[in-house]
Amino acid sequence: WQRTREPGATGGGQMKFYHKQPIEAEQFDGSQTSLFGYEVMPDSFLVDALTGEPAYYSILIDDVEPEPDDFPDDNEVSFEVGDWIVNEADEIKVLADEEFKQQYAELPVIPKVWGDTIEEFKANRYRLDEMFTEWDWNYDEQELIARAWLDGYQVEGHK
Known part of the structure; x- marks a missing residue:
């Protein structure tokens, strides 16, 4: 399952879960320091004309100094406010x-009784359409x- 921190979280935030292969992701809102x-480093070359804040930010994904002939710097990941940084x-x-x-649709949130019903029907090898005919679900x-x-x-209620 995939999970993501709420925007603005810096490590202890509420996680959301996503399907497909496991990932961890955080949407950058400009306030995160890591x-x-x-460490998040502001790019001092370009600034937003309205806010004066840097237009781009980056993180150095390892401590190895790049070789002089490395171009572009493979160790640096650049992004802007609103982008998702995915691990x-x-x-x-x-x-x-x-x-x-x-690419990553958030998993639906359902009541526990619905989850229990899904698990029961799957455990007994029922098909989805059989669950719909046995229970009175609206569209x-x-x-x-x-x-x-x-x-x-x-x-x-379970996070």
């Missing part, structure tokens, strides 16, 4: 907000249950 244990299989990458949302509930059945889910 990401995944790496997937110990590889740091940057995704724009829209790209992140397309919106069916769509949410189908996503939870296929992709996984979070139980309400």
Whole structure:
């Protein structure tokens, strides 16, 4: 499962869970001083004309000094406010907000009783359509249950 910190969290934030392969991600909002244990460094060359804040930031993903002939610097990851910094299989990458949302859909949040029902039906080798015919679900509930059945889910109140 995938998880992400809430924007603005610096390590102890609330985690959200995502499907596909495991990742850890944090959306950069300009206030973080570190990401995944790496110090955030403002880029002093370009500043936002309205706020005067740096337009770009970066983290140095290892302490090894780059060789003089290394170009671009493979050890530095650059990003801007609103970008997602993703740690997937110990590889740091940057995704724009829209790209992140397309690639990593957040798992649906459902009541515990629905989760228990899904687990019971799966354990007894029922099909999803059998659960829909046995229980009286409205259309919106069916769509949410189908996503939870296929992709996984979070139980309400459990973070």
